[in-house]
Amino acid sequence: MLKIGINTGTAWLQTFEVEGTKRDDIGALIEEYVLDHKHDFARYTMDAVMELCGGDFEIADEEFYPINGGDFYVGRIELIEEI
DSSP states (O other): OEEEEEEOSSSSEEEEEESOOTTSOHHHHHHHHHHHTGGGSOOBOHHHHHHHTTTOHHHHHHHEEEETTTTEEEEOEEEEEEO
């Protein structure tokens, strides 16, 4: 079981648990969970991400995580912990 934490832009992380280990494809586990629970997450379009990052792709890459091939983005992954 993994505990995942996504940056919310505040002092707190949005955490959730998924079945798996650090040896699994963590990106796929995160994407599957977020797609199944997408209304629980702040979601951003690429245009919104670029606006928030001042058009800087490097900052966007550091601050946001793409879901479903970039259909939308969530905050960056801050925590991956085996529990």
